[in-house]
Amino acid sequence: MPELSQIELSLLRLIREDPFAGQQEMAHRLGISRPAVAAHVMRLTERGHILGRGYVLPQEGRIVAIGGAVIDRKYHARAPLIAGTSNPVEGTRSFGGVARNVAENLALLGASTGFVSAVGTDESGRDLLRHLRERGVDTAHVLSLPDQRTAEYAAILEPGGDLAYGIADMAIFDALTPEMMDSVWPAVASASLVFADCNLPAATLAALIEKRPRSRFSLAVDAVSTPKVARLPRELKGIDLLFMNFDEACAWKNCIFTRDIKGMMDAANALHEAGAAAVVLSCGTLGVVVHTKDAVSHVPVVEANPVDMTGAGDAMIAGTLNFYSRNDTLVEAVRKGALIGSLTTETPASVHPELSTDFVEACLHRLGPSVTNGDHLVRN
């Protein structure tokens, strides 16, 4: 994150004390010219330290999720699936999309959360936005597109809850272009943490990663699926926190790591060497590997009685982002994230309906003893 100069810090302090002071007065108080004040204000606005006219300062600790908003249809098989024939299932419908799931989980955990995505003006899109608003997510920057279908995902689940097939109808996300992101940039740039998923087109992900070093926010990215991980650039510099599952990491690297903790560590190391500052790599019951510049740690899975895995990875991400941005170390945050992921496998819903910080607190006994060393999220 670029450091602010002394003059920029003084200017922000002046604006905080007197948001209505004119540029001439600020110039006088800082001992610089009025055009110099204007240039600093422009730079601070571009980088998200000022939200626009009237010099409104951003709310600290805000997290903005950018990416998929989806209607999930889940078909739960009553007996092991047989290919090439009709299988009896129990069908349910819920709200999904990786970024949407992350945003809903974050809001339930009490984080100030914004969401950027695209939905159709159909009933599904309207329901989805209403539900998010009821949860307290700011949806002001979600596009509602009249001629497009809200995205859909169908998951065919084995009796134990494991995914047999996932089918994604998501053409609407082509509208999430770099230009669209520019049009909502002040809302994105003013976040302390931006979470993007690979439902975004490759060009939009690249633009976000490119802008990151000139912005105040930290950037977290999730791969979404093995086909969509290909949308990430080969060079991952600019990503502060990269979430992937084991299969996505193999697909990104185009090689097969061994499916054990050592293989997970090798995969995380490959992603770190490609430039991601920190990597959180999960592999179901094998747990999660956390790779930072200083250490590689393994977080074991929290034992659960799973009924449906959908949304568990997204819950783990949201829990990690929430507790990391509240100043837990990354490993501590991942431990709580993994706990929320495991709790989510125990409900048929993609987002745990009872989730709250009190609920997490009440379930902490399911974790082992805590680890206290490690990195904190650097914040300005």
Ligand SMILES: Nc1ncnc2c1ncn2[C@@H]1O[C@H](COP(=O)(O)OP(=O)(O)O)[C@@H](O)[C@H]1O
């Ligand atoms: N069998 C399981 N028992 C308990 N928790 C699980 C299980 N499978 C997944 N989880 C939880 O879901 C998280 C993500 O699962 P994983 O399968 O690694 O990723 P994804 O859902 O993205 O494919 C894990 O970190 C863990 O918290």
Ligand SMILES: O=c1[nH]cc([C@@H]2O[C@H](COP(=O)(O)O)[C@@H](O)[C@H]2O)c(=O)[nH]1
């Ligand atoms: O191409 C995509 N497939 C699937 C999803 C979403 O992924 C979620 C499940 O994620 P997981 O089980 O990996 O946590 C579902 O809500 C689904 O809508 C998505 O956003 N994009």
